[in-house]
Amino acid sequence: MGLAKRIIPCLDVTNGRVVKGVNFLALRDAGDPVEIAKRYDDQGADELTFLDITASSDNRGLILHIIEEVASQVFIPLTVGGGVREVEDVRRLLNAGADKVSINTTAVLNPKMVQAAAAKFGSQCIVVAIDAKKVENQPFEWEVFTHGGRKATGLDAVKWAEYMVSLGAGELLVTSMDRDGTKIGFNNPLNKAISDAVEVPIIASGGVGNLQHLVDGVKQGGADAVLAASIFHYGEYTIKQAKEYMAQHGIEVRL
Amino acid sequence: MSKIDIAVVDYGMGNLRSVSKALEHVAPAKTVLVTSNPVEIAKAKRVVFPGQGAMPDCMRELDARGLRDAVLYAAQYKPFLGICIGLQMLFEHSEEGDTAGLGLFKGSVKRFATADMVDSNGDKLKVPHMGWNQVYQVNQTESQPHALWQGIEDGARFYYVHSYYVQPDDESIISGFSQYPKRFTCAIAKNNLFAVQFHPEKSADAGLQLLTNFVNWAPN
Numbered sequence: 001m002g003l004a005k006r007i008i009p010c011l012d013v014t015n016g017r018v019v020k021g022v023n024f025l026a027l028r029d030a031g032d033p034v035e036i037a038k039r040y041d042d043q044g045a046d047e048l049t050f051l052d053i054t055a056s057s058d059n060r061g062l063i064l065h066i067i068e069e070v071a072s073q074v075f076i077p078l079t080v081g082g083g084v085r086e087v088e089d090v091r092r093l094l095n096a097g098a099d100k101v102s103i104n105t106t107a108v109l110n111p112k113m114v115q116a117a118a119a120k121f122g123s124q125c126i127v128v129a130i131d132a133k134k135v136e137n138q139p140f141e142w143e144v145f146t147h148g149g150r151k152a153t154g155l156d157a158v159k160w161a162e163y164m165v166s167l168g169a170g171e172l173l174v175t176s177m178d179r180d181g182t183k184i185g186f187n188n189p190l191n192k193a194i195s196d197a198v199e200v201p202i203i204a205s206g207g208v209g210n211l212q213h214l215v216d217g218v219k220q221g222g223a224d225a226v227l228a229a230s231i232f233h234y235g236e237y238t239i240k241q242a243k244e245y246m247a248q249h250g251i252e253v254r255l
Numbered sequence: 256m257s258k259i260d261i262a263v264v265d266y267g268m269g270n271l272r273s274v275s276k277a278l279e280h281v282a283p284a285k286t287v288l289v290t291s292n293p294v295e296i297a298k299a300k301r302v303v304f305p306g307q308g309a310m311p312d313c314m315r316e317l318d319a320r321g322l323r324d325a326v327l328y329a330a331q332y333k334p335f336l337g338i339c340i341g342l343q344m345l346f347e348h349s350e351e352g353d354t355a356g357l358g359l360f361k362g363s364v365k366r367f368a369t370a371d372m373v374d375s376n377g378d379k380l381k382v383p384h385m386g387w388n389q390v391y392q393v394n395q396t397e398s399q400p401h402a403l404w405q406g407i408e409d410g411a412r413f414y415y416v417h418s419y420y421v422q423p424d425d426e427s428i429i430s431g432f433s434q435y436p437k438r439f440t441c442a443i444a445k446n447n448l449f450a451v452q453f454h455p456e457k458s459a460d461a462g463l464q465l466l467t468n469f470v471n472w473a474p475n
Contacts (some may be wrong), residue, residue, distance in 0.1 A: 002374065002434050004387045004412060041459065046387055072276045077414060077457050097272050099457060122268075122308035124383060124416045170383055170416075199369070201381040224381055254387040254412045 006046035006225035016062035043239035052082030071097025104129040105146040118168025128169040132157035149177040175205040183209025191221030211245040260285035262299030277456035293325035302329035306340025311352035337450030361424040387412040413453035
């Protein structure tokens with residue numbers, strides 16, 4: 001037996017509260033990030049991803065306190081993304097207890113920042129998040145978008161992935177903007193194209209609606225890890241159920 | 256200076272918070288100090304030698320802080336736990352940046368060879384080796400597992416993130432291995448020293464058990 005495929009629940013955090021993830025029946029304070037993180041850890045989550053979607057820069061520091069709290073109680077890898085603009089942001093998040101930092105829009109605006117962060121802290125903690133959309137008007141199939149999928153970049157997602165790895169990205173979080181929120185499954189051809197093109201692990205994201213989608217993400221999309229939010233947050237499935245289902249379908253997981 | 260139960264060696268290479276938090280969690284009554292002061296390392300009862308990033312930088316920063324002797328002394332004379340690059344640095348040489356290590360153990364540190372990176376289904380295996388893999392314990396003496404494996408199932412999963420692994424010349428120091436896809440050494444033990452490639456501080460219950468075992472360990 002060897003390396004297990006990972007299941008990663010994603011928590012969207014704004015102003016210090018989790019905004020998705022309000023349906024754990026036993027939780028007194030449903031939006032408390034620390035309590036939710038502990039619950040996922042108990043269920044057997046392999047990692048946790050926090051996405052800081054706080055709009056105002058005034059409240060950005062709140063995420064640091066949350067990560068500090070979580071990191072002193074939950075002993076699995078923690079990834080934090082959202083609003084990471086400078087190498088100094090990476091340092092602050094790592095010092096707060098994040099194990100990896102996910103860089104998205106800034107990677108496009110300033111690729112050198114990815115390179116500088118990887119050189120300073122090591123590739124193992126630098127995740128580049130790629131938001132991709134299928135396009136018709138380009139010589140390639142999937143285009144990179146930024147600003148939450150609003151701005152086209154003209155970049156080929158597969159070539160972009162290769163470039164980010166060459167600059168030092170240790171892992172890629174690939175989100176299909178076409179699939180995000182649809183619950184019709186991952187964009188497996190996109191994930192497979194990127195997974196085949198690079199040596200580093202990829203996390204598939206966007207579109208999970210049921211447990212078979214997780215299996216397909218690994219088997220068809222070549223994902224090393226699968227990220228999901230709503231199917232776990234709204235109590236449709238536990239992490240444990242997801243892992244058992246994947247194991248029944250021949251995927252190695254940590255049970 | 257107050258007593259220091261556990262010193263976590265800080266040589267400026269990234270985040271040691273995870274390691275110290277996990278130690279504080281398993282040993283709330285102990286004093287855990289993250290330090291780059293050789294005197295404090297010398298005074299500590301136990302020493303944890305973590306590491307992340309690239310080995311050339313780690314070796315350079317270790318020497319820049321004058322910590323080489325303190326680490327070598329601790330590694331030979333007090334309960335000592337190396338983690339990740341903290342394991343790799345104990346060897347003579349690493350392929351990463353063609354770097355000389357501390358040379359406490361004969362052997363080298365090698366990168367996962369691209370040509371080998373295929374699983375039994377023919378699917379590509381990624382580098383870095385990132386995630387939860389099974390750790391198989393090696394009984395070094397008679398039939399007794401090492402004290403640091405106590406209460407941990409043989410084959411338990413631990414969290415890894417690395418592209419290089421150690422290859423000791425002396426196989427008698429091997430205390431554990433994983434497979435990716437070939438077998439590689441993930442734990443070594445000798446006398447007062449134990450060192451692992453995976454991250455116990457990020458390996459949930461199995462990792463906390465190993466850290467608990469280290470905190471309570473009384474090597475001869």
